[in-house]
Amino acid sequence: MSEPKPGRPPRAVDVAAAAEVSTATVSRVFNNPEKVAPAIRERVLATAKAMGWMPHAAGSALARRRSSIVGAVIPTLDNEVFAAQVGAMQAAFAERGITLLLSCFNYDQDQAVHDVQAMLARGVEALAIVGEAHRPELFAAIRARHIPYVVTYSHRPDSPHPCVGFDNRQAFHGIARHLLDLGHETIGVIIQPTAGNDRVAARLDGVRGALAECGLAVRPQHLCEGEWSIDFGRQSVRAMLATDPAPTAVICGNDYLAIGALLEARAMGLSVPRDLSITGFDDIAISRQLDPPLTTMHIDNHEIGRRAADYLLACLEGGQPAALPPLVPTLIRRGTTAPPGLG
Amino acid sequence: MSEPKPGRPPRAVDVAAAAEVSTATVSRVFNNPEKVAPAIRERVLATAKAMGWMPHAAGSALARRRSSIVGAVIPTLDNEVFAAQVGAMQAAFAERGITLLLSCFNYDQDQAVHDVQAMLARGVEALAIVGEAHRPELFAAIRARHIPYVVTYSHRPDSPHPCVGFDNRQAFHGIARHLLDLGHETIGVIIQPTAGNDRVAARLDGVRGALAECGLAVRPQHLCEGEWSIDFGRQSVRAMLATDPAPTAVICGNDYLAIGALLEARAMGLSVPRDLSITGFDDIAISRQLDPPLTTMHIDNHEIGRRAADYLLACLEGGQPAALPPLVPTLIRRGTTAPPGLG
DNA sequence: GCCCTCGATGTAAGCGCTTACATAGATCGT
């Protein structure tokens, strides 16, 4: 008997009145259709469609005590690695009627804490977060809400968090191993800032570990740490090659850095890989198109996103989620690595 | 006097009880702090913090009839152009306490309609949508809700929608003009699918218009339409160069296609730009790093995202939003264009 | 000293929806 107020979106009670049923039936038609007689169901559906009504999410969330929202917290969308992960998560969640909230913390730990709190206030039912190097209060806040979460891009064996990712240390150990096997002994590293970034710190550690096994080390002047950008790759390799002895190979923290290194080395008249071997990490789309194509580690970012989403969905559906085995990045040997000193 | 139930997040009433005030005061502390005496305000704030309480968004949205959510509907995050736009929007909205909902329709119009409806059900207060080639019911649904929206990446002078973008037709007219001025007469085009993509259709139209002004046209065998990917750029340029007469210049619908064209032309032993001029569009990060660096149109995608967000925020705050002048992409003449026949 | 004003706080009525429980037919076994 309620009067639908013109100019405002219709409510369930308006639809109920128009279809001559109760609001309970309207609700059931949309949430438990099998509990409603087909004839009535069709009538309600038709009425709702005619009136342009759909359940109002806030009201529904309140009554149901479920928001059907999950959050993704990433450093930035400007890196195609994270963009791909988010895209895959969004697709996986959308299939189950779950909406994705996105937030970029720009590698700022305080921002990340803030973002997570905002998401919790929004009632997210689960959370995916890139990396585990976050302030303790971030994880404390999540735990206090008892919601499932997952950390992506990290997979330390002894992490206290559920992780979807790979072992960064081991991956870079493998890269270093590859260069050592080729015979390199003077190896440079161009890498993202390690401070507050567990993944990057683990990578550097992996390189150091592999070198140490051969009694080698990274010389300070052969270690450049800075923002991941093509330009930083360029300037780093230029600086490094001015030292004596110059490195015969350089391991880069991601493909952007490696691309910069490659371009600059070529611009300096060096031949890659004859004069200098270069490795990347991530295998972004452009890498295999370069000349020579970049030797790098391939990471399946869509797979990471999908697995993270699947894990969280399993948690939400109450099931015991399957264990999360680490992903294994694969070394793609392309054209930028070769034995040293062939020049 | 309410009993805080253990194991569940605290509610405003729990905080009110603990701080010995009413729920109204608690609410005011968080929404209109200036209306509460400082002493009480501090006490409530401290209590809330101690209990880990923050207003529950669904309840608040319901009571306030405002969700503080806006939606962004884009084709895909796999294109750094859209990722950058979303990143900028997210940042701009976050500053005002507004949360961004994201959805990718993968260039599928039905998916876009579905996504928009889902967002409306979620109570988004505003919507940003890439492109205007959408089903009429998409815009009808938005209008029915009377919420502000904005179309990005399009800016036809006579569009019925508020737009943040540039005139695609004019932009490609400019590119073609550039090549014509250099003396090219046989010009190929490698472009994304035009069906259901107003922006791309306008681009092709711009090229055709400029050629027509000189009594020229794109030969059918010099027009390749397909998914934007480096590989499609490669195969297209290869096919095109096998025709007779072969084009002396090729205009690409975006930088990815242009990169493919450039790489393949070089792989075929051609010298760019001596044997073939190539243009891109978007000016993605890698483009200026190529060898030779790519001549392309620069689009400021962050700016588009920011303007779209600012416009929507202005609408939400009730102000008459400023007019939306078109952005003007600028042609960046780098190393892939030159007069023809210098070989 | 009294009444009025005004600012600070409390009371309580929703916001739109879901769902436990109540109810009313229908079905069925005996």
Added chain:
DNA sequence: ACGATCTATGTAAGCGCTTACATCGAGGGC
């Protein structure tokens, strides 16, 4: 033919918050 059982639907009590309105004191003008 009667109660037990079931199914389809309705009734109404919240979910957690905001806010119009009521209330209560403290100041202030006369």
